[in-house]
Structures are given as C-alpha cells and as structure tokens.
Amino acid sequence: MREQSRMVFRSIFRIKVADRDTGRLIGYVGDISEGGFKLLSDExxxxxxxxxxxxxxxxxxxxxxMLDVEVICxxxxxxxxxGYHESGCSLHQPSEEFARLVAGMRAKRASKSPG
Structure with a gap:
C-alpha cells in the first residue's frame, strides 16, 4: 500500500530527469511523492x-x-x-532536499486549490 499520495502533472515536461554522471536527458517525471516518482522515458x-x-x-x-537523487526502479x-516506458522509482537514499521539493509542491498546489 502506498504511504504517500502522488502529485500528477498535466504537463510531463515540467520536471526533467537526467543521468547524473553524463548529464544526458533520460525522461520526465509523470508523478511524484515523498518516496519517489514515476519516470516517463524512451528506454x-x-x-x-x-x-x-x-x-x-x-x-x-x-x-x-538541480537536485541529485539515487533511486531504485x-x-x-x-x-x-x-509510447513511453513508465518506471516506478523509489528513493534509494533519503534526501532532505527531495522531501523539501515535494513539500513545496504540495503547499503550492494547496494554495491554488479552491476553498
């Protein structure tokens, strides 16, 4: 059972994901939570x-x-x-920066939602 709710993005091009060592673009974040994200990629x-x-x-x-993370698919x-490959990526190492990023996104969405 999922521990955190996911935030799904209307535009998948909002958050890019690259190989940390080469800088090569791998794909885009389809949804995100405190525990990880769904990666949409060609491979x-x-x-x-x-x-x-x-x-x-x-x-x-x-x-x-730019935020460095280590994940496990x-x-x-x-x-x-x-036509995309969808991959469920879980954080391999806890990251305070990643947690702050997701918390900030949640707060921003909450402030935009009506009532």
Whole structure:
C-alpha cells in the first residue's frame, strides 16, 4: 500500500530527469511523492539497481534547480498509448532536499486549490 499520495502533472515536461554522471536527458517525471516518482522515458530502466539521477526544474523565478537523487526502479512497463516506458522509482537514499521539493509542491498546489 502506498504511504504517500502522488502529485500528477498535466504537463510531463515540467520536471526533467537526467543521468547524473553524463548529464544526458533520460525522461520526465509523470508523478511524484515523498518516496519517489514515476519516470516517463524512451528506454526502459533496469530493475533493482541503484541509479544516480539529477532532477531538473525551474523555480518560480524561472531559475533552473538541480537536485541529485539515487533511486531504485521497482517496476517498468511500456505504455502502449503514449509510447513511453513508465518506471516506478523509489528513493534509494533519503534526501532532505527531495522531501523539501515535494513539500513545496504540495503547499503550492494547496494554495491554488479552491476553498
């Protein structure tokens, strides 16, 4: 059972995910929670192997933020409708920065929701 609720993004291009070592773009975040995220990519992810990634997104002022994370892919499947490989990535190492990022996103969404 999922411990945290996921935030799903209307535009998948909002948060980019790159290989931390090479800087090569791997894909985009489809949804996110405190425990990890769903990665949408052209290539499948290897299962049960720690991977060093970098999350890239723009803050409210338009400045690029980059956050290093280490994740493990728990599952991967191709979405026939979109053509993307969807991978469930769980944080391998706890990250205060990642937790703050998700908390900030939750707070921003809560302030925009009606009533």
């Amino acid at each position: 499948p992810m290897a299962l049960d192997v720690p991977v060093a990634l970098q999350i890239r997104l723009r803050d409210e002022e338009g400045k690029m933020q 728990l599952w991967c499947q191709e979405n026939i409708r979109t």
